Amino acid sequence: MPSVKIIELDREIEILPGQTILQGAMANGIAFGFVCGGNAACGTCLVKIVEGLESLGKRNPKEDFLAKAMMLEPEYRLGCQTEVSDTPLVCSILSLARENSARR
Numbered sequence: 503m504p505s506v507k508i509i510e511l512d513r514e515i516e517i518l519p520g521q522t523i524l525q526g527a528m529a530n531g532i533a534f535g536f537v538c539g540g541n542a543a544c545g546t547c548l549v550k551i552v553e554g555l556e557s558l559g560k561r562n563p564k565e566d567f568l569a570k571a572m573m574l575e576p577e578y579r580l581g582c583q584t585e586v587s588d589t590p591l592v593c594s595i596l597s598l599a600r601e602n603s604a605r606r
């Protein structure tokens with residue numbers, strides 16, 4: 503089962519193949535922003551892939567549209583649209599990173 507390490511939580515979770523990072527995080531009790539309900543319209547679920555980017559599929563058309571509008575670099579992916587493969591990932595969940603820096 504694919505593993506995803508979330509830097510802000512210093513935690514590694516397992517996600518079912520084909521699930522999105524957001525679905526997998528929620529299944530593991532990790533809540534992060536998804537204002538538009540996972541419809542690739544808000545960008546609040548943004549993650550930065552630190553390791554394993556090459557294992558991910560290309561952005562789907564909905565993600566690609568928002569990524570272009572937000573001028574995202576390739577390592578930034580929408581958690582609600584990015585499905586994991588069998589390769590472990592290391593990622594930063596930007597909404598959690600912002601919460602952590604606000605607490606400091």
Ligand code: FES
Nearest residue numbers: 536542544545582
């Ligand atoms: S939840 Fe809105 S873009 Fe992913």
